[in-house]
Amino acid sequence: MEFAKLCSIFAAGLAMGLGAIGSAVGEGFIAMKAVQTMSRQPGSAGKIVRVMLIGQAVTETAAIFALVVSLILMFQDVTGDFVKGFTFIAAGIAIGFGTIGSGFGAGLPGGAACEGIGKQPENADVLTINMLIGQAVSQTATIFSLTIALILIMLEPRSGIVKICSILGAGCAIGFGAIGPGIGDGIVARNANLAIGKDPANMGLLTRTMLIGQAVTETTDIYSMVVSLILIFVI
Numbered sequence: 001m002e003f004a005k006l007c008s009i010f011a012a013g014l015a016m017g018l019g020a021i022g023s024a025v026g027e028g029f030i031a032m033k034a035v036q037t038m039s040r041q042p043g044s045a046g047k048i049v050r051v052m053l054i055g056q057a058v059t060e061t062a063a064i065f066a067l068v069v070s071l072i073l074m075f076q077d078v079t080g081d082f083v084k085g086f087t088f089i090a091a092g093i094a095i096g097f098g099t100i101g102s103g104f105g106a107g108l109p110g111g112a113a114c115e116g117i118g119k120q121p122e123n124a125d126v127l128t129i130n131m132l133i134g135q136a137v138s139q140t141a142t143i144f145s146l147t148i149a150l151i152l153i154m155l156e157p158r159s160g161i162v163k164i165c166s167i168l169g170a171g172c173a174i175g176f177g178a179i180g181p182g183i184g185d186g187i188v189a190r191n192a193n194l195a196i197g198k199d200p201a202n203m204g205l206l207t208r209t210m211l212i213g214q215a216v217t218e219t220t221d222i223y224s225m226v227v228s229l230i231l232i233f234v235i
Helices: 003-040 042-059 061-074 082-119 121-138 140-154 161-177 179-198 200-217 219-233
Strands: none
Touching (some): 003 042, 042 061, 042 121, 082 140, 082 161, 082 179, 121 200, 140 179, 161 179
């Protein structure tokens, strides 16, 4: 079996193994908050479970992206030289590490929504809407990682040790660079949901502020993506 194929198989395991971490922890956080809230507000169990399941489904998105890349890598019709194998490893690093922050970050507003329902069950719909907005933005980091991973998989690189290092560097730049923004977006969204739970009348103001804060948090992820693209296509 040629080297590139061996690398694609290894990268598939790397992608899914790392890709499962963030989403699983995030989903567990939502379930924990749901159970804690239900113990205090058993009469709102239906609303709490509904929001828990919706929040967990969105949090699963990061792991699904990792699964998609893993399947592509496993069943990739490999052609290419020695360097091509490193593009697969870089893709596994990019999506594997890139999902950790978004997976965990998406769980934070989900847990906050469950907490908010426990305090004011009548605000369940408002809290769910803000939860979904916050979770959607937190997935941006994983989407950037997915984009770079797919580019790397399709890339036909030139030979050379410099190119190998630049490809691996690109995977590390977006993979590691996506962890912080994903978690940071989740922290912003969690606190916005907690605030809305206390004062739903100001949801518009709080949601706008949340989105501005998340947008600024995402700038570091954009820097990582720019560096990754430079390493792939310029270096």
